Amino acid sequence: MSTESDHFLYGEGHLTAGIALKIARGETKGIISQASRKKIRNSKQVVENIVEKGHPIYGINTGFGPLCTTKISKEETKILQSNILQSHSVGVGDPIATEIAKLMMILKVQSLSKGYSGIAEETLDRILWHIDNDVIPIVPSQGSVGASGDLAPLSHLFLPLIGLGKVTYQGNTIEVSELFKTTGLKPLDLGPKEGLALINGTQFIAAHAVKVVALLHNCLSQADIIGAMMIEGLQGSVKPFYKELHQLRPFRGNIHVASRVKSLLKGSEIMEDHIDCDRVQDPYSLRCIPQVHGASRNAWLHLKELLETELNSVTDNPIIINEDLTISGGSFHGQPLAMAIDYACLAASEIGNISDRRIYLALEGNSPGVPKLLMENTGINSGYMILQYTTAALASENKGLCFPSSADSIPTSLGQEDHVSMGSIGGRKALRVIENVEKILAIELLTAAQAFEFRKPLKSGVILDEIYKEIRTKVSFAEKDRVFADDIEEGIKIIKNKTIIDIVDTVSQKENLTLETPFSEVFEVY
Structure with a gap:
């Protein structure tokens, strides 16, 4: 071995x-x-x-x-x-x-x-x-x-x-x-x-790609969980996550996300409470979670697979094959990773983009039982209004960072090196985008937990209920305005520490629950 x-x-x-x-x-x-x-x-x-x-x-x-x-x-x-x-x-x-x-x-x-x-x-x-x-x-x-x-x-x-x-x-x-x-x-x-x-x-590019693969995977896994929490908080429909739908458009990422979210919603009293309601369908930010999160999953997988090839390759120059064959080639060129990093950067940005939309949706007050701005006594209180300003700013910043670095090339070395990849810039930029996405997801986590509160005494599924309890050990329910920046910092720690992922794993094992999808190994191992 x-x-x-x-x-x-x-x-x-x-x-x-x-x-x-x-x-x-x-x-x-x-x-x-x-x-x-x-x-x-x-x-x-x-x-x-x-x-x-x-x-x-x-x-x-x-x-x-x-x-x-x-x-x-x-x-x-x-x-x-x-x-x-x-x-x-x-x-x-x-x-x-x-x-x-x-x-x-x-x-x-x-x-x-x-x-x-x-x-x-x-x-x-x-x-x-x-x-x-x-x-x-x-x-x-x-x-x-x-x-x-x-x-x-x-x-x-x-x-x-x-x-x-x-x-x-x-x-x-x-x-x-x-x-x-x-x-x-x-x-x-x-x-x-x-x-x-x-x-x-290409070790500068590849090292950044290693971090992109790890951190984006963390965001993707938590986005599914937080999205499921928001569906419960707003009493969205579970039907868009049925396998019968996604087998008719079988993208691996879509199937994986749909199966995970549906498993997280299983056994929820909140979901059962509105099973016969007259709402026909939810806004896209809830209904299209499998399609959007799934597309980003596919982009992550593409980078992961290319990165593994790069990590096990010889990328310097010239290459010494043997005594009679020394080749001066171009294996140092970063283009194979540069383009995939740009793709992953866009994929990360879109996770933050749809998360911001769910936050906005939660503030509208259109879900029965959930007050506008997620607070009963508004007017004197602004509620969660301005937290969405922050996610809007972060999402917008990410969009500006999504211009593909690999689309540019400036000749160097007196023209000898007349096409370059700019993958090093793409790698640094992708990490900035992911850091912003972590902050957006932290705010959505707080928002979803606040919406949850208005569903009491109904309980969610066992996994999401444990996640909610953990959040409440760090951030209390907001009955009136306070310095929400402190709450956000706690939320960011939860995201960075993978706290809710650990809860999913622990509760799943304890309760003997199955969250696996046909592609769980592909998407869970890097």
């Missing part, structure tokens, strides 16, 4: 977003297998042989980019590798999150351990030391165009290998020179091709 519960074999195991995050969080240890080490040594030897023979091979004994025709002497090949890390460290802006920088290192080790990059074992072992000891380089967020790899961020990521740059160490940001004094480490002497192998690749 290439993977075990306590370790992952770089270069040999199948890396997923979930495994990468476990390594980053110290839950799984990544090690390089002996089989991979043999491939790494063989690839390094091929590079050294190329240098000895003197045949011009891009990036080994030539300059980079438009300088690819400039021959580099045998004596200068090592200087070239150190220089490239320094000259390409041109990032600007706030540093990326420490976890993303750590993910970048994990993904780079996986790629280089395949044995096609000419990297030295010693170099990979030093990167593993950084990962294992949680000594994470400071990487600026801006400066990559997402082709020729994520050159600027990867350069900053690996400056510490040659004694430059800054790192986070034991909770502080320090110069690498100080780190070396403290630990006794020495700068590495990079060999031919090593600098280029380190900075050429």
Whole structure:
């Protein structure tokens, strides 16, 4: 087996977003297998042989980019590798999150351990030391165009290998020179091709995509649950979630969402109470939850599948196949992920968009028993009116962020790199959108819980009833106006901590309830 519960074999195991995050969080240890080490040594030897023979091979004994025709002497090949890390460290802006920088290192080790990059074992072992000891380089967020790899961020990521740059160490940001004094480490002497192998690749884009996959999955799962709560609070119809309907238009995401929501509504006294009402159909934000949430599920799945391919690929350049075949290609180009990230960004935005519509719907006062603005004594009280202003602002901001980064390309490197992916920008942008969606869902959660209150003494299904009780331990029913920002902060914590997902899992097991759909494994594992 290439993977075990306590370790992952770089270069040999199948890396997923979930495994990468476990390594980053110290839950799984990544090690390089002996089989991979043999491939790494063989690839390094091929590079050294190329240098000895003197045949011009891009990036080994030539300059980079438009300088690819400039021959580099045998004596200068090592200087070239150190220089490239320094000259390409041109990032600007706030540093990326420490976890993303750590993910970048994990993904780079996986790629280089395949044995096609000419990297030295010693170099990979030093990167593993950084990962294992949680000594994470400071990487600026801006400066990559997402082709020729994520050159600027990867350069900053690996400056510490040659004694430059800054790192986070034991909770502080320090110069690498100080780190070396403290630990006794020495700068590495990079060999031919090593600098280029380190900075050429898509690990900045892919690390952001790992976070997008994880965080968007969290939003999608909670959006279904919160949507079900809102259906109960507003006494919507359960019929739009019947499998008989969705089998006639069998998109996997639609079927999955419909089945989950219907399961959550099962056994609800609130739903039974209006089974014979004369309302024909609900507004789209309730009735079309399977179609809208389902479409976003499908977009998430598309990114997840492409990301897994990328996480198990070799993305630097040139590729060392064997002694006789070295290929200068374009596997560093971020387009395959860039387009999928833009798609996922739109999918995330739409979850926030329809959530805002359900919040607005809850405030209208058109559902019997639920007062306008979700409060009895309005006039002197504004009720939940202004919370929807916030979700409207967030939803609108997200729409502006949905312009696809991959639709743009600006030539670089004196025209040698004349089409780039901008996937690095798309990845950063997608995370901003998801963060906004978390806030919108938090407000919908509070709104749904407030609507629930007016259904008493009727009870909901056992799962949603437990979720409601948990919310009330953090946020009380609002009888009059108060500083709702405090409530929203509590709601955001609930969303980020996956509290309601955990309740669904716990109650389902305790009550022996089945929430699985035909596609549960596809949509629940990343």
